Amino acid sequence: MRELEETIEYGLHELFSSVKRIPSYEVNSKRGPFQAAFEGSFAIEGKMVTMQVALPKRFPLEKPMFFLKNPKALGFLPHIEKDGFICYSHDEGLFLDQSNPSGIIKEAFHRAETTLRDGILKRNQADFLKEFESFWSRQEKTQRVDTLFSPSDTFEKMMVFMDEKTGKTVIVDNLDSGTKRYLQTLYKCDVLKDFRSYSGIYIPLREGTNIKPPAYWEFWDIKQIRKMIFDNITSSTKRKLNSYLKKRMFKRNDREYVLISIPLEKGQKILFGILFSDFKKRGNVKRSYPFQHPLKKAQSAFSITPLTIKRHDREYLLNRTIGNNRLIGKKVTLIGLGSLGSRIAFELARAGVTSFTLIDKDVLDVDNIYRHELGAKSLYWRLENRFSTISKAEALTMELYNHFPNLNIEYEIADVLDLMEEDRQLIINSDLIIVALGSPTVELYLNEQFHQMGGTPPVIYAWLDPLGIGGHSLLTKNQQNGGCFRCLFTHPDDANHLIPNKASFAAPDQFFGKTLAGCESVFTPYGSMDALQTAIIATQLAVKTLNGEEKGNPLLSWKGDATELLSQGFRVSKRYELSSEQLFDSRYQYKVEHCPVCGNGETR
Incomplete structure:
Protein backbone atom coordinates (compact mmCIF):
# COMPACT_ATOMS: atom_id res chain seq x y z
CA MET A 1 0.00 0.00 0.00
CA ARG A 2 2.78 2.44 0.89
CA GLU A 3 4.55 1.64 -2.39
CA LEU A 4 1.35 2.41 -4.29
CA GLU A 5 0.92 5.73 -2.47
CA GLU A 6 4.53 6.71 -3.13
CA THR A 7 4.07 5.97 -6.83
CA ILE A 8 0.95 8.09 -6.98
CA GLU A 9 2.42 10.90 -4.91
CA TYR A 10 5.43 11.05 -7.22
CA GLY A 11 3.12 11.28 -10.22
CA LEU A 12 1.16 14.11 -8.61
CA HIS A 13 4.29 16.23 -8.31
CA GLU A 14 4.32 16.38 -12.11
CA LEU A 15 0.78 17.74 -12.15
CA PHE A 16 0.81 20.30 -9.32
CA SER A 17 3.17 23.11 -8.40
CA SER A 18 2.96 21.90 -4.82
CA VAL A 19 1.37 18.78 -3.40
CA LYS A 20 0.97 17.15 -0.01
CA ARG A 21 -0.82 14.24 1.50
CA ILE A 22 -3.82 15.16 3.69
CA PRO A 23 -6.14 13.21 6.00
CA SER A 24 -9.15 11.86 4.10
CA TYR A 25 -11.56 13.72 6.37
CA GLU A 26 -10.28 17.02 5.03
CA VAL A 27 -12.02 16.25 1.74
CA ASN A 28 -15.38 17.86 2.49
CA SER A 29 -17.51 15.32 0.66
CA LYS A 30 -19.73 12.36 1.43
CA ARG A 31 -18.49 10.43 -1.61
CA GLY A 32 -16.00 8.38 0.42
CA PRO A 33 -14.65 6.35 2.06
CA PHE A 34 -11.23 7.18 0.67
CA GLN A 35 -8.03 5.18 1.13
CA ALA A 36 -5.85 8.26 0.62
CA ALA A 37 -6.13 11.95 -0.24
CA PHE A 38 -3.77 14.63 -1.56
CA GLU A 39 -3.92 18.37 -2.03
CA GLY A 40 -2.09 20.49 -4.57
CA SER A 41 -2.15 23.83 -6.38
CA PHE A 42 -2.01 24.47 -10.10
CA ALA A 43 -2.63 27.34 -12.50
CA ILE A 44 -5.42 27.31 -15.04
CA GLU A 45 -6.23 30.19 -17.40
CA GLY A 46 -4.32 32.65 -15.22
CA LYS A 47 -5.91 31.53 -11.95
CA MET A 48 -4.24 29.53 -9.17
CA VAL A 49 -6.58 26.99 -7.60
CA THR A 50 -6.27 24.29 -4.96
CA MET A 51 -7.42 20.83 -5.94
CA GLN A 52 -7.88 17.76 -3.77
CA VAL A 53 -7.31 14.26 -5.14
CA ALA A 54 -9.19 11.48 -3.32
CA LEU A 55 -8.56 7.80 -4.01
CA PRO A 56 -11.66 5.66 -3.44
CA LYS A 57 -11.45 2.61 -1.24
CA ARG A 58 -11.16 0.30 -4.27
CA PHE A 59 -8.79 2.40 -6.38
CA PRO A 60 -7.47 1.50 -8.97
CA LEU A 61 -10.65 -0.52 -9.63
CA GLU A 62 -12.50 2.78 -9.27
CA LYS A 63 -11.50 6.08 -10.82
CA PRO A 64 -9.84 8.81 -8.70
CA MET A 65 -11.91 11.79 -7.63
CA PHE A 66 -10.91 15.43 -8.02
CA PHE A 67 -12.36 18.28 -5.97
CA LEU A 68 -11.95 22.03 -5.98
CA LYS A 69 -11.17 22.77 -2.35
CA ASN A 70 -13.22 25.94 -2.73
CA PRO A 71 -16.18 25.01 -4.98
CA LYS A 72 -16.70 28.71 -5.77
CA ALA A 73 -13.06 29.33 -6.76
CA LEU A 74 -13.77 29.47 -10.50
CA GLY A 75 -17.38 30.60 -10.31
CA PHE A 76 -20.39 28.56 -11.37
CA LEU A 77 -19.22 26.11 -14.04
CA PRO A 78 -20.81 23.07 -15.69
CA HIS A 79 -19.92 19.68 -14.19
CA ILE A 80 -18.75 21.10 -10.83
CA GLU A 81 -20.88 19.80 -7.97
CA LYS A 82 -21.80 21.49 -4.69
CA ASP A 83 -18.97 19.73 -2.85
CA GLY A 84 -16.44 20.82 -5.49
CA PHE A 85 -16.43 17.41 -7.19
CA ILE A 86 -15.37 17.64 -10.85
CA CYS A 87 -17.47 15.31 -12.99
CA TYR A 88 -14.87 14.60 -15.66
CA SER A 89 -16.04 11.15 -16.78
CA HIS A 90 -19.05 8.85 -16.47
CA ASP A 91 -18.57 5.42 -14.91
CA GLU A 92 -20.63 3.56 -17.52
CA GLY A 93 -18.32 1.73 -19.92
CA LEU A 94 -15.21 3.07 -18.14
CA PHE A 95 -12.05 0.98 -18.52
CA LEU A 96 -9.11 1.40 -16.11
CA ASP A 97 -5.65 -0.19 -16.42
CA GLN A 98 -5.23 -1.40 -12.83
CA SER A 99 -1.54 -2.16 -13.40
CA ASN A 100 -0.80 1.54 -13.95
CA PRO A 101 -2.31 3.57 -11.07
CA SER A 102 -0.03 6.53 -11.74
CA GLY A 103 -1.17 6.58 -15.37
CA ILE A 104 -4.80 6.49 -14.25
CA ILE A 105 -4.20 9.51 -12.02
CA LYS A 106 -2.53 11.49 -14.80
CA GLU A 107 -5.19 10.73 -17.41
CA ALA A 108 -7.97 11.55 -14.95
CA PHE A 109 -6.27 14.81 -13.97
CA HIS A 110 -6.01 15.94 -17.59
CA ARG A 111 -9.71 15.18 -18.11
CA ALA A 112 -10.63 17.13 -14.99
CA GLU A 113 -8.41 20.01 -16.10
CA THR A 114 -10.09 20.03 -19.53
CA THR A 115 -13.51 20.11 -17.88
CA LEU A 116 -12.50 23.17 -15.85
CA ARG A 117 -10.91 24.93 -18.81
CA ASP A 118 -13.95 24.35 -21.01
CA GLY A 119 -16.09 25.91 -18.30
CA ILE A 120 -13.84 28.95 -17.80
CA LEU A 121 -13.66 29.56 -21.57
CA LYS A 122 -17.43 28.93 -21.90
CA ARG A 123 -16.93 26.10 -24.36
CA ASN A 124 -19.42 23.88 -22.58
CA GLN A 125 -22.11 26.44 -21.71
CA ALA A 126 -24.67 24.32 -23.59
CA ASP A 127 -24.19 21.71 -20.86
CA PHE A 128 -25.93 24.01 -18.39
CA LEU A 129 -29.16 23.47 -20.30
CA LYS A 130 -28.59 19.76 -20.94
CA GLU A 131 -27.88 19.20 -17.25
CA PHE A 132 -30.40 21.78 -15.98
CA GLU A 133 -32.48 19.30 -14.00
CA SER A 134 -29.36 17.89 -12.33
CA PHE A 135 -28.15 21.36 -11.30
CA TRP A 136 -31.64 22.25 -10.11
CA SER A 137 -31.92 19.14 -7.95
CA ARG A 138 -28.80 20.17 -6.02
CA GLN A 139 -30.20 23.51 -4.85
CA GLU A 140 -30.52 24.08 -1.12
CA LYS A 141 -33.71 22.82 0.56
CA THR A 142 -35.24 21.27 -2.54
CA GLN A 143 -38.42 19.21 -2.30
CA ARG A 144 -39.15 16.29 -4.59
CA VAL A 145 -42.55 15.87 -6.21
CA ASP A 146 -43.95 13.25 -8.55
CA THR A 147 -45.70 14.26 -11.77
CA LEU A 148 -48.17 12.20 -13.78
CA PHE A 149 -48.60 14.31 -16.89
CA SER A 150 -46.82 14.85 -20.18
CA PRO A 151 -45.52 18.43 -20.55
CA SER A 152 -47.18 20.15 -23.50
CA ASP A 153 -46.75 23.53 -25.18
CA THR A 154 -49.85 24.99 -23.53
CA PHE A 155 -50.37 26.75 -20.20
CA GLU A 156 -52.41 24.52 -17.89
CA LYS A 157 -53.88 24.47 -14.41
CA MET A 158 -52.73 21.50 -12.37
CA MET A 159 -54.02 19.51 -9.41
CA VAL A 160 -51.64 18.84 -6.53
CA PHE A 161 -52.07 16.26 -3.77
CA MET A 162 -49.84 16.10 -0.69
CA ASP A 163 -49.71 13.60 2.15
CA GLU A 164 -49.36 15.86 5.18
CA LYS A 165 -47.77 13.09 7.27
CA THR A 166 -44.90 12.31 4.92
CA GLY A 167 -44.82 15.32 2.60
CA LYS A 168 -45.16 13.04 -0.44
CA THR A 169 -46.53 15.22 -3.24
CA VAL A 170 -47.90 14.41 -6.68
CA ILE A 171 -49.01 16.72 -9.49
CA VAL A 172 -51.54 15.65 -12.14
CA ASP A 173 -53.38 17.39 -14.95
CA ASN A 174 -56.53 15.24 -14.87
CA LEU A 175 -58.27 12.56 -12.86
CA ASP A 176 -59.32 10.08 -15.51
CA SER A 177 -59.53 6.37 -14.71
CA GLY A 178 -55.94 5.73 -15.79
CA THR A 179 -54.58 8.48 -13.54
CA LYS A 180 -56.62 7.28 -10.56
CA ARG A 181 -55.40 3.73 -11.10
CA TYR A 182 -51.80 4.93 -11.32
CA LEU A 183 -52.16 6.91 -8.09
CA GLN A 184 -53.66 3.90 -6.30
CA THR A 185 -50.89 1.61 -7.57
CA LEU A 186 -48.14 4.08 -6.74
CA TYR A 187 -49.15 5.14 -3.23
CA LYS A 188 -51.25 2.14 -2.09
CA CYS A 189 -54.06 4.39 -0.86
CA ASP A 190 -56.96 6.55 -2.02
CA VAL A 191 -55.03 9.72 -2.80
CA LEU A 192 -58.16 11.80 -3.35
CA LYS A 193 -59.29 11.07 0.22
CA ASP A 194 -56.02 10.66 2.09
CA PHE A 195 -53.97 13.51 0.59
CA ARG A 196 -54.66 17.23 0.90
CA SER A 197 -55.33 19.03 -2.37
CA TYR A 198 -53.67 22.21 -3.61
CA SER A 199 -53.57 24.05 -6.90
CA GLY A 200 -50.77 24.57 -9.36
CA ILE A 201 -49.94 25.78 -12.84
CA TYR A 202 -47.78 24.60 -15.70
CA ILE A 203 -45.85 27.19 -17.74
CA PRO A 204 -44.14 26.07 -20.97
CA LEU A 205 -41.21 28.25 -22.02
CA ARG A 206 -40.88 28.82 -25.74
CA GLU A 207 -38.63 27.11 -28.25
CA GLY A 208 -35.08 28.45 -28.21
CA THR A 209 -35.10 29.33 -24.51
CA ASN A 210 -31.58 29.14 -23.12
CA ILE A 211 -31.35 29.94 -19.44
CA LYS A 212 -28.66 29.12 -16.93
CA PRO A 213 -29.66 27.40 -13.68
CA PRO A 214 -29.02 29.31 -10.46
CA ALA A 215 -25.71 28.70 -8.70
CA TYR A 216 -25.80 26.26 -5.80
CA TRP A 217 -25.04 29.04 -3.34
CA GLU A 218 -27.38 31.73 -4.69
CA PHE A 219 -30.97 30.87 -5.63
CA TRP A 220 -33.18 33.18 -7.69
CA ASP A 221 -35.30 35.83 -6.00
CA ILE A 222 -38.87 36.58 -7.11
CA LYS A 223 -37.77 39.29 -9.56
CA GLN A 224 -35.38 36.89 -11.28
CA ILE A 225 -38.04 34.17 -11.41
CA ARG A 226 -40.58 36.57 -12.87
CA LYS A 227 -38.10 37.79 -15.49
CA MET A 228 -37.03 34.24 -16.36
CA ILE A 229 -40.65 33.32 -17.07
CA PHE A 230 -42.01 36.41 -18.82
CA ASP A 231 -38.93 36.85 -21.02
CA ASN A 232 -39.28 33.32 -22.37
CA ILE A 233 -42.98 32.63 -23.01
CA THR A 234 -45.07 33.05 -26.12
CA SER A 235 -47.71 35.76 -26.38
CA SER A 236 -50.42 33.11 -26.12
CA THR A 237 -48.96 31.70 -22.90
CA LYS A 238 -48.51 35.23 -21.55
CA ARG A 239 -52.21 36.04 -22.09
CA LYS A 240 -53.34 32.87 -20.33
CA LEU A 241 -50.87 33.31 -17.49
CA ASN A 242 -51.82 36.96 -16.89
CA SER A 243 -55.51 36.04 -16.89
CA TYR A 244 -54.82 33.41 -14.24
CA LEU A 245 -52.60 35.65 -12.11
CA LYS A 246 -55.22 38.40 -12.11
CA LYS A 247 -57.74 36.13 -10.38
CA ARG A 248 -55.47 34.06 -8.13
CA MET A 249 -55.26 35.27 -4.53
CA PHE A 250 -53.56 33.75 -1.47
CA LYS A 251 -54.29 33.29 2.20
CA ARG A 252 -51.89 32.26 4.96
CA ASN A 253 -51.87 28.47 4.44
CA ASP A 254 -52.21 28.47 0.67
CA ARG A 255 -49.60 26.95 -1.60
CA GLU A 256 -48.89 27.44 -5.29
CA TYR A 257 -46.96 24.83 -7.25
CA VAL A 258 -45.47 26.16 -10.48
CA LEU A 259 -44.06 23.71 -13.02
CA ILE A 260 -41.91 25.09 -15.83
CA SER A 261 -40.65 23.34 -18.96
CA ILE A 262 -37.81 24.24 -21.32
CA PRO A 263 -37.79 22.66 -24.81
CA LEU A 264 -34.80 20.56 -25.78
CA GLU A 265 -34.00 18.83 -29.05
CA LYS A 266 -36.08 15.99 -30.48
CA GLY A 267 -39.22 17.00 -28.61
CA GLN A 268 -37.76 16.48 -25.14
CA LYS A 269 -38.39 18.95 -22.34
CA ILE A 270 -36.63 19.97 -19.15
CA LEU A 271 -39.09 20.05 -16.25
CA PHE A 272 -38.55 21.82 -12.93
CA GLY A 273 -40.71 23.49 -10.34
CA ILE A 274 -41.08 26.22 -7.73
CA LEU A 275 -43.29 26.23 -4.65
CA PHE A 276 -44.67 29.47 -3.19
CA SER A 277 -45.88 29.05 0.40
CA ASP A 278 -46.02 30.58 3.92
CA PHE A 279 -47.73 33.77 2.83
CA LYS A 280 -47.78 36.47 5.51
CA LYS A 281 -47.78 40.22 5.96
CA ARG A 282 -44.63 42.18 5.47
CA GLY A 283 -43.52 44.08 8.54
CA ASN A 284 -44.39 47.62 7.44
CA VAL A 285 -47.07 46.88 4.85
CA LYS A 286 -50.69 47.49 5.78
CA ARG A 287 -52.01 45.13 3.11
CA SER A 288 -53.95 42.21 4.64
CA TYR A 289 -55.09 38.87 3.27
CA PRO A 290 -55.68 37.87 0.52
CA PHE A 291 -52.49 38.62 -1.40
CA GLN A 292 -51.89 38.69 -5.13
CA HIS A 293 -49.83 36.04 -6.86
CA PRO A 294 -46.06 36.64 -6.42
CA LEU A 295 -45.60 36.32 -10.17
CA LYS A 296 -47.88 39.33 -10.59
CA LYS A 297 -46.94 41.46 -7.60
CA ALA A 298 -45.09 40.74 -4.36
CA GLN A 299 -47.58 42.06 -1.79
CA SER A 300 -46.51 39.71 1.00
CA ALA A 301 -43.62 37.82 2.48
CA PHE A 302 -43.47 34.21 1.29
CA SER A 303 -41.16 31.24 0.92
CA ILE A 304 -39.70 30.05 -2.37
CA THR A 305 -38.76 26.37 -2.57
CA PRO A 306 -37.16 24.67 -5.58
CA LEU A 307 -39.02 21.52 -6.63
CA THR A 308 -37.24 18.60 -8.26
CA ILE A 309 -39.47 16.52 -10.46
CA LYS A 310 -39.71 12.74 -10.57
CA ARG A 311 -41.50 12.16 -13.84
CA HIS A 312 -43.91 9.29 -14.38
CA ASP A 313 -45.18 10.20 -17.85
CA ARG A 314 -44.86 7.47 -20.44
CA GLU A 315 -43.10 9.62 -23.04
CA TYR A 316 -40.27 10.50 -20.65
CA LEU A 317 -39.85 6.95 -19.35
CA LEU A 318 -39.77 5.49 -22.85
CA ASN A 319 -37.03 7.92 -23.79
CA ARG A 320 -34.90 6.24 -21.12
CA GLN A 480 -51.98 -6.16 -49.01
CA ASN A 481 -48.87 -8.25 -49.70
CA GLY A 482 -49.19 -12.01 -50.19
CA GLY A 483 -48.22 -14.71 -47.74
CA CYS A 484 -50.24 -16.20 -44.92
CA PHE A 485 -50.31 -18.94 -42.29
CA ARG A 486 -51.95 -21.39 -44.71
CA CYS A 487 -48.94 -21.09 -47.07
CA LEU A 488 -46.90 -23.02 -44.50
CA PHE A 489 -49.30 -25.97 -44.69
CA THR A 490 -50.10 -25.96 -48.43
CA HIS A 491 -48.79 -28.80 -50.62
CA PRO A 492 -46.53 -27.51 -53.43
CA ASP A 493 -48.62 -29.33 -56.07
CA ASP A 494 -52.08 -29.61 -54.53
CA ALA A 495 -53.67 -26.52 -52.98
CA ASN A 496 -56.30 -28.61 -51.21
CA HIS A 497 -53.82 -30.95 -49.55
CA LEU A 498 -52.51 -29.96 -46.11
CA ILE A 499 -48.98 -30.89 -45.11
CA PRO A 500 -47.06 -30.45 -41.82
CA ASN A 501 -45.82 -26.93 -41.08
CA LYS A 502 -42.93 -26.20 -43.48
CA ALA A 503 -41.41 -23.70 -41.05
CA SER A 504 -40.81 -26.30 -38.35
CA PHE A 505 -37.28 -27.25 -37.36
CA ALA A 506 -38.54 -30.68 -36.31
CA ALA A 507 -39.00 -33.32 -38.98
CA PRO A 508 -42.68 -34.15 -39.72
CA ASP A 509 -44.69 -37.09 -38.42
CA GLN A 510 -43.28 -37.06 -34.88
CA PHE A 511 -45.26 -36.70 -31.64
CA PHE A 512 -43.63 -34.57 -28.97
CA GLY A 513 -46.42 -34.41 -26.42
CA LYS A 514 -45.57 -35.42 -22.87
CA THR A 515 -47.65 -36.18 -19.82
CA LEU A 516 -46.79 -36.28 -16.15
CA ALA A 517 -50.24 -37.09 -14.77
CA GLY A 518 -52.49 -38.63 -17.39
CA CYS A 519 -54.09 -37.51 -20.64
CA GLU A 520 -55.43 -34.24 -19.26
CA SER A 521 -51.90 -32.97 -18.59
CA VAL A 522 -50.38 -33.51 -22.05
CA PHE A 523 -48.00 -30.69 -22.95
CA THR A 524 -45.34 -29.80 -25.51
CA PRO A 525 -41.89 -29.67 -23.89
CA TYR A 526 -40.10 -26.34 -24.21
CA ALA A 562 -30.93 -29.66 -31.26
CA THR A 563 -28.87 -31.74 -28.79
CA GLU A 564 -31.78 -32.56 -26.47
CA LEU A 565 -34.16 -33.33 -29.32
CA LEU A 566 -31.67 -35.66 -31.01
CA SER A 567 -30.75 -37.36 -27.72
CA GLN A 568 -34.39 -38.38 -27.32
CA GLY A 569 -34.40 -40.06 -30.72
CA PHE A 570 -36.22 -37.33 -32.64
CA ARG A 571 -35.19 -35.88 -35.99
CA VAL A 572 -34.71 -32.33 -37.26
CA SER A 573 -36.14 -31.00 -40.53
CA LYS A 574 -34.18 -29.96 -43.61
CA ARG A 575 -34.98 -26.34 -42.78
CA TYR A 576 -33.03 -26.71 -39.54
CA GLU A 577 -29.88 -27.19 -41.63
CA LEU A 578 -30.10 -23.59 -42.89
CA SER A 579 -27.93 -21.02 -41.15
CA SER A 580 -29.48 -18.09 -39.31
CA GLU A 581 -28.40 -15.82 -42.18
CA GLN A 582 -30.05 -18.11 -44.74
CA LEU A 583 -33.23 -18.22 -42.69
CA PHE A 584 -33.39 -14.43 -42.61
CA ASP A 585 -32.54 -14.00 -46.28
CA SER A 586 -35.35 -16.41 -47.24
CA ARG A 587 -37.95 -14.85 -44.91
CA TYR A 588 -40.32 -14.00 -47.80
CA GLN A 589 -39.84 -17.22 -49.77
CA TYR A 590 -42.37 -19.34 -47.88
CA LYS A 591 -45.27 -17.94 -49.94
CA VAL A 592 -47.28 -20.32 -52.11
CA GLU A 593 -48.73 -18.83 -55.27
CA HIS A 594 -51.66 -21.26 -55.35
CA CYS A 595 -52.47 -20.92 -51.61
CA PRO A 596 -56.28 -21.20 -51.32
CA VAL A 597 -56.36 -18.34 -48.79
CA CYS A 598 -53.95 -15.66 -50.05
CA GLY A 599 -53.10 -17.01 -53.54
CA ASN A 600 -55.05 -18.06 -56.61
CA GLY A 601 -56.05 -21.44 -55.19
CA GLU A 602 -55.26 -23.26 -58.43
CA THR A 603 -53.75 -26.74 -58.19
CA ARG A 604 -50.82 -27.38 -60.48
Missing part, protein backbone atom coordinates in the same frame (compact mmCIF):
# COMPACT_ATOMS: atom_id res chain seq x y z
CA THR A 321 -35.21 2.97 -23.05
CA ILE A 322 -35.25 2.35 -26.77
CA GLY A 323 -39.01 2.41 -26.51
CA ASN A 324 -40.92 4.24 -29.20
CA ASN A 325 -43.27 7.14 -28.55
CA ARG A 326 -44.91 6.42 -31.91
CA LEU A 327 -46.53 3.39 -30.29
CA ILE A 328 -48.45 5.54 -27.81
CA GLY A 329 -52.10 5.26 -28.81
CA LYS A 330 -51.61 1.95 -30.65
CA LYS A 331 -53.89 -0.98 -29.80
CA VAL A 332 -53.06 -4.69 -30.03
CA THR A 333 -55.40 -7.68 -29.77
CA LEU A 334 -53.59 -10.65 -28.24
CA ILE A 335 -55.20 -14.07 -28.65
CA GLY A 336 -53.66 -16.68 -26.37
CA LEU A 337 -52.08 -15.68 -23.07
CA GLY A 338 -49.85 -18.63 -22.31
CA SER A 339 -46.11 -18.60 -21.78
CA LEU A 340 -45.60 -16.94 -25.16
CA GLY A 341 -48.55 -14.55 -25.27
CA SER A 342 -48.05 -13.31 -21.72
CA ARG A 343 -44.46 -12.35 -22.47
CA ILE A 344 -45.43 -10.64 -25.72
CA ALA A 345 -47.96 -8.55 -23.80
CA PHE A 346 -45.35 -7.32 -21.34
CA GLU A 347 -42.74 -6.60 -23.99
CA LEU A 348 -45.22 -4.64 -26.10
CA ALA A 349 -46.21 -2.60 -23.05
CA ARG A 350 -42.54 -1.90 -22.33
CA ALA A 351 -42.09 -0.89 -25.97
CA GLY A 352 -44.82 1.74 -25.65
CA VAL A 353 -48.09 0.15 -26.80
CA THR A 354 -50.85 1.67 -24.68
CA SER A 355 -54.01 -0.35 -25.39
CA PHE A 356 -54.70 -4.07 -25.40
CA THR A 357 -57.53 -6.51 -25.92
CA LEU A 358 -56.57 -9.77 -24.18
CA ILE A 359 -58.38 -13.00 -25.09
CA ASP A 360 -58.01 -16.43 -23.46
CA LYS A 361 -60.53 -18.95 -22.16
CA ASP A 362 -58.25 -20.75 -19.68
CA VAL A 363 -57.24 -20.28 -16.06
CA LEU A 364 -53.61 -20.18 -15.01
CA ASP A 365 -52.46 -23.61 -13.90
CA VAL A 366 -49.62 -24.32 -11.50
CA ASP A 367 -48.14 -26.70 -14.09
CA ASN A 368 -47.15 -23.71 -16.23
CA ILE A 369 -45.84 -21.11 -13.79
CA TYR A 370 -42.17 -21.91 -14.48
CA ARG A 371 -42.55 -20.84 -18.09
CA HIS A 372 -45.27 -18.20 -17.76
CA GLU A 373 -44.96 -14.48 -17.10
CA LEU A 374 -47.41 -14.88 -14.22
CA GLY A 375 -46.42 -16.66 -11.02
CA ALA A 376 -47.96 -18.44 -8.05
CA LYS A 377 -49.68 -15.30 -6.72
CA SER A 378 -51.94 -15.39 -9.79
CA LEU A 379 -53.27 -18.91 -9.16
CA TYR A 380 -56.15 -18.15 -6.77
CA TRP A 381 -58.63 -15.52 -5.66
CA ARG A 382 -59.47 -15.63 -1.98
CA LEU A 383 -63.23 -15.17 -1.66
CA GLU A 384 -65.28 -15.02 1.52
CA ASN A 385 -65.87 -18.75 1.88
CA ARG A 386 -63.60 -20.32 -0.71
CA PHE A 387 -60.65 -19.98 -3.05
CA SER A 388 -61.25 -19.54 -6.76
CA THR A 389 -58.96 -20.01 -9.73
CA ILE A 390 -58.10 -16.93 -11.81
CA SER A 391 -58.41 -16.69 -15.56
CA LYS A 392 -55.25 -15.89 -17.49
CA ALA A 393 -56.96 -12.89 -19.05
CA GLU A 394 -57.91 -11.35 -15.73
CA ALA A 395 -54.64 -12.23 -13.97
CA LEU A 396 -52.52 -10.83 -16.80
CA THR A 397 -54.60 -7.66 -16.87
CA MET A 398 -53.99 -7.14 -13.16
CA GLU A 399 -50.26 -7.80 -13.49
CA LEU A 400 -49.94 -5.41 -16.43
CA TYR A 401 -51.76 -2.74 -14.46
CA ASN A 402 -49.42 -3.31 -11.51
CA HIS A 403 -46.46 -2.59 -13.76
CA PHE A 404 -48.01 0.02 -16.06
CA PRO A 405 -51.11 1.54 -14.44
CA ASN A 406 -51.86 3.93 -17.30
CA LEU A 407 -52.52 1.20 -19.87
CA ASN A 408 -55.97 0.73 -21.37
CA ILE A 409 -56.92 -2.96 -21.26
CA GLU A 410 -60.02 -4.89 -22.25
CA TYR A 411 -60.09 -8.62 -21.62
CA GLU A 412 -62.36 -11.49 -22.57
CA ILE A 413 -62.49 -14.83 -20.77
CA ALA A 414 -63.77 -16.63 -23.83
CA ASP A 415 -62.98 -19.05 -26.61
CA VAL A 416 -61.81 -17.07 -29.62
CA LEU A 417 -64.02 -19.26 -31.85
CA ASP A 418 -67.08 -18.11 -29.91
CA LEU A 419 -65.99 -14.50 -30.25
CA MET A 420 -65.54 -14.95 -34.00
CA GLU A 421 -69.20 -15.92 -34.16
CA GLU A 422 -70.56 -13.43 -31.64
CA ASP A 423 -68.35 -10.32 -31.61
CA ARG A 424 -65.75 -10.18 -34.36
CA GLN A 425 -65.37 -6.42 -34.02
CA LEU A 426 -63.91 -6.90 -30.55
CA ILE A 427 -61.05 -8.83 -32.16
CA ILE A 428 -60.37 -6.76 -35.26
CA ASN A 429 -60.85 -3.32 -33.70
CA SER A 430 -57.08 -2.94 -33.27
CA ASP A 431 -53.96 -1.83 -35.08
CA LEU A 432 -52.53 -5.35 -34.90
CA ILE A 433 -53.66 -8.86 -33.96
CA ILE A 434 -51.23 -11.39 -32.48
CA VAL A 435 -52.20 -15.06 -32.30
CA ALA A 436 -50.21 -17.22 -29.88
CA LEU A 437 -52.50 -20.18 -29.31
CA GLY A 438 -50.17 -23.06 -30.16
CA SER A 439 -53.09 -24.72 -31.96
CA PRO A 440 -52.48 -24.93 -35.73
CA THR A 441 -56.04 -26.07 -36.48
CA VAL A 442 -57.61 -23.03 -34.83
CA GLU A 443 -54.94 -20.73 -36.22
CA LEU A 444 -55.57 -21.96 -39.78
CA TYR A 445 -59.27 -21.23 -39.30
CA LEU A 446 -58.54 -17.74 -37.96
CA ASN A 447 -56.14 -17.11 -40.83
CA GLU A 448 -58.85 -17.94 -43.38
CA GLN A 449 -61.47 -15.85 -41.59
CA PHE A 450 -59.20 -12.83 -41.21
CA HIS A 451 -58.40 -12.90 -44.92
CA GLN A 452 -62.08 -13.05 -45.82
CA MET A 453 -63.15 -10.26 -43.48
CA GLY A 454 -62.93 -6.62 -44.37
CA GLY A 455 -61.15 -4.18 -42.09
CA THR A 456 -58.85 -6.73 -40.47
CA PRO A 457 -55.50 -5.25 -39.39
CA PRO A 458 -52.16 -7.04 -39.88
CA VAL A 459 -51.95 -10.37 -38.04
CA ILE A 460 -48.90 -12.03 -36.47
CA TYR A 461 -48.81 -15.75 -35.64
CA ALA A 462 -46.19 -16.85 -33.10
CA TRP A 463 -45.37 -20.39 -32.03
CA LEU A 464 -42.59 -22.61 -30.67
CA ASP A 465 -40.95 -25.82 -31.78
CA PRO A 466 -40.38 -28.50 -29.11
CA LEU A 467 -37.33 -29.14 -26.95
CA GLY A 468 -35.66 -25.80 -27.51
CA ILE A 469 -34.87 -26.15 -31.22
CA GLY A 470 -36.52 -22.86 -32.17
CA GLY A 471 -39.50 -20.58 -32.54
CA HIS A 472 -41.26 -18.64 -35.27
CA SER A 473 -43.21 -15.48 -35.98
CA LEU A 474 -45.19 -14.88 -39.18
CA LEU A 475 -46.72 -11.58 -40.28
CA THR A 476 -49.76 -11.63 -42.58
CA LYS A 477 -52.25 -9.16 -44.10
CA ASN A 478 -49.66 -6.40 -44.00
CA GLN A 479 -50.12 -3.73 -46.70
CA GLY A 527 -38.42 -24.03 -21.74
CA SER A 528 -39.06 -20.54 -20.44
CA MET A 529 -36.11 -19.13 -22.38
CA ASP A 530 -37.50 -20.64 -25.58
CA ALA A 531 -40.77 -18.79 -25.03
CA LEU A 532 -38.85 -15.62 -24.21
CA GLN A 533 -36.74 -15.81 -27.37
CA THR A 534 -39.84 -16.33 -29.50
CA ALA A 535 -41.60 -13.47 -27.74
CA ILE A 536 -38.65 -11.23 -28.60
CA ILE A 537 -38.82 -11.87 -32.35
CA ALA A 538 -42.63 -11.56 -32.30
CA THR A 539 -42.47 -8.28 -30.39
CA GLN A 540 -39.78 -6.86 -32.65
CA LEU A 541 -41.88 -7.75 -35.68
CA ALA A 542 -44.95 -6.20 -34.04
CA VAL A 543 -43.15 -2.94 -33.31
CA LYS A 544 -41.84 -2.67 -36.87
CA THR A 545 -45.32 -3.37 -38.22
CA LEU A 546 -47.01 -0.80 -35.98
CA ASN A 547 -44.42 1.79 -36.96
CA GLY A 548 -44.91 1.06 -40.66
CA GLU A 549 -41.30 -0.08 -41.04
CA GLU A 550 -42.10 -3.60 -42.28
CA LYS A 551 -43.53 -3.52 -45.80
CA GLY A 552 -43.90 -7.25 -46.44
CA ASN A 553 -45.09 -10.40 -44.67
CA PRO A 554 -41.94 -12.13 -43.39
CA LEU A 555 -41.51 -15.45 -41.64
CA LEU A 556 -38.92 -14.95 -38.91
CA SER A 557 -37.34 -17.87 -37.06
CA TRP A 558 -34.71 -18.37 -34.41
CA LYS A 559 -32.79 -21.63 -34.30
CA GLY A 560 -31.79 -23.30 -31.05
CA ASP A 561 -29.65 -26.27 -30.05
